[in-house]
Amino acid sequence: MTRLRSRICLFFIMPFAFTVLSLQAQTAPIINLEVDATQAPQNIIHSRMSMPVSPGPLTLCYPKWIPGEHAPDGPIVDLTGLKLSADGQTIPWRRDLLDMFAFHVNVPAGVRTLEVSFDYVEPSATSGFTAGASTTEKLAVISWNQNLLYPAGHLAEDLVYKATLKLPAGWKFGTALPVANQNGDVVEFRPASLNRLVDSPVISGQYFRVVDVTPPGEPIHHEIDMAADSEAALDMSPALQQDYTNLVAETGKLFGARHYRDYHFLLTLSNHVAQFGLEHHESDDSRVNEVSLIDPQQRELMAFLLPHEFVHSWNGKFRRPKDLSPPYYEAPMKTDMLWVYEGLTEYLGDLLAARSGLWTPEQYRQSLALTSAALGPGRPGRTWRPLQDTTDAAQSLYFAPAEWTNWRRGVDFYDEGVLLWLEVNMIINQQTHGKKSLDDFCRLFYGGPNKGPQLKPYTFQELVDVLNQIAPYPWADFFHKRLDSTSSEAPLGGIEASGWKVVYTDVEPPLLKASEQVHDSMNAAYSIGLLLKDDGTIEDSIVTMPAYKAGIAPGMKLVAVNGRSFTPEVLRAALKAGKDTSQPLRLLVLNDDYYKTYDVDYHGGERYPHVVRESGRRDLLDQILKPLASR
Numbered sequence: 001m002t003r004l005r006s007r008i009c010l011f012f013i014m015p016f017a018f019t020v021l022s023l024q025a026q027t028a029p030i031i032n033l034e035v036d037a038t039q040a041p042q043n044i045i046h047s048r049m050s051m052p053v054s055p056g057p058l059t060l061c062y063p064k065w066i067p068g069e070h071a072p073d074g075p076i077v078d079l080t081g082l083k084l085s086a087d088g089q090t091i092p093w094r095r096d097l098l099d100m101f102a103f104h105v106n107v108p109a110g111v112r113t114l115e116v117s118f119d120y121v122e123p124s125a126t127s128g129f130t131a132g133a134s135t136t137e138k139l140a141v142i143s144w145n146q147n148l149l150y151p152a153g154h155l156a157e158d159l160v161y162k163a164t165l166k167l168p169a170g171w172k173f174g175t176a177l178p179v180a181n182q183n184g185d186v187v188e189f190r191p192a193s194l195n196r197l198v199d200s201p202v203i204s205g206q207y208f209r210v211v212d213v214t215p216p217g218e219p220i221h222h223e224i225d226m227a228a229d230s231e232a233a234l235d236m237s238p239a240l241q242q243d244y245t246n247l248v249a250e251t252g253k254l255f256g257a258r259h260y261r262d263y264h265f266l267l268t269l270s271n272h273v274a275q276f277g278l279e280h281h282e283s284d285d286s287r288v289n290e291v292s293l294i295d296p297q298q299r300e301l302m303a304f305l306l307p308h309e310f311v312h313s314w315n316g317k318f319r320r321p322k323d324l325s326p327p328y329y330e331a332p333m334k335t336d337m338l339w340v341y342e343g344l345t346e347y348l349g350d351l352l353a354a355r356s357g358l359w360t361p362e363q364y365r366q367s368l369a370l371t372s373a374a375l376g377p378g379r380p381g382r383t384w385r386p387l388q389d390t391t392d393a394a395q396s397l398y399f400a401p402a403e404w405t406n407w408r409r410g411v412d413f414y415d416e417g418v419l420l421w422l423e424v425n426m427i428i429n430q431q432t433h434g435k436k437s438l439d440d441f442c443r444l445f446y447g448g449p450n451k452g453p454q455l456k457p458y459t460f461q462e463l464v465d466v467l468n469q470i471a472p473y474p475w476a477d478f479f480h481k482r483l484d485s486t487s488s489e490a491p492l493g494g495i496e497a498s499g500w501k502v503v504y505t506d507v508e509p510p511l512l513k514a515s516e517q518v519h520d521s522m523n524a525a526y527s528i529g530l531l532l533k534d535d536g537t538i539e540d541s542i543v544t545m546p547a548y549k550a551g552i553a554p555g556m557k558l559v560a561v562n563g564r565s566f567t568p569e570v571l572r573a574a575l576k577a578g579k580d581t582s583q584p585l586r587l588l589v590l591n592d593d594y595y596k597t598y599d600v601d602y603h604g605g606e607r608y609p610h611v612v613r614e615s616g617r618r619d620l621l622d623q624i625l626k627p628l629a630s631r
């Protein structure tokens, strides 16, 4: 993407850092912010700000480094119509030549209040996280960072915003941001610090539903706020509502503490917005297909999503690596500990999906098998880029194309985190003779009194120290070994220690089948080494695997298999038939404007990963998947 500006920005950041230190003792101004979302269906949001200022030079910034996205991907290109004025007079501005997110102003003598107005134009592209499409005819997700500027020289926690939001007539809304007043379609929020505001998006829509998921006896309120492109899409079943209530109860047992005032799952159901999940301290911003609650396959595929984002309230928001906790949005993040921030969250999110009933143990194991297989063997990217570099380079890897992912590697610290932290759990189990587990670490590391949305940063050494309190072990050596490894093998020690192993058979796991059907794709990665779309477009060709060796690359299009027009079923049948013949698989491929036939010498049939019991070993996996509420 276009976000490779961090090195340039460093030059600009240093004076900022100095200014912040010298100014932080001063009282920060209260800024009035009016966001008009009445034209959300037309994909344009209007902002007006009224900001106390002093005469002289002033720098206004548009948030650049977006928390949770771990990248300088604030959508600066979509800020339009910027006008500054005071007492009815236009005041000129000039963009910084090194930092595209900063605007310099000279405030004239006598001016005490600066008026700022601009529009945020909503993109239609459904990629790019919060900077992607966020409005439809029927709903809108408002990420405040897109609709405000802030004066440089203050910590985000010191600046106070008094925000109002005007919605399209009759639309309802959900947010963790406390409301002061509502007058028709205008919502006035209680004054909040800039970091709290940016951390509290609003979802809104014509079709809107709130579901209470507070478990009995739980003093803190939890709800799921849903906006959808149709009324029918909001039909969450009572059973699913119970699973999410279980999820809230299970986190209470797992962490033993909460660090928020109340919690809002913000769930957007639309095929016309960017689809992802983004964590916040007192809410999340999860966006999935319109029918995700009512279609069983889609429900199975999104089961891990809300648990993942919810875990982030503890791991990522309350406890966050120091390197990922800059004090304002112009300051760069260092992403070297995302293997904890994201990796451990992925592990715990999957676990909680199983413990709360969103996944059966069998579905959890299918997911575990697919995760393991996606990391190796046969994934060559591991041989040059260690896990550590996938996290160090995350700010660019999040925006890398799908093609050649197997050789480039992507942000697979999520996937490897599942294996890594399962292994940590198993080591704790072994070292303490079954007396302790990673759950004990969670209670110690994420516990403490609830002071609301508080940030408590940590370092690698602090993480290791707390693990040592649970189970003494050379944790630093262990992590460095995993982080620096360039082995082509995935680290499967945790699966094996839990009494299971990864095997390959010709039976396709239902979870993979669901994924293929929902994403119109086909996974032949473990046989000939291809990932394809249903129309034959090759998304990836795994280096060292048979199709790659024959000359096939991502971006080409598979047209025919053994002379017959390609469909996923035709390729599957040919893979199966290839077991009984010495003839190669003959693939007709379109490369740009030219057709070419490739002979792929492969006779292993269809291959899919599964985790199966290792005889003679205790089943610890089954044990850790059991709900804590039932123990």
Ligand SMILES: [Zn+2]
Residues within 6 Å of the ligand: 279, 308, 309, 312, 341, 342, 345
């Ligand atoms: Zn995450």
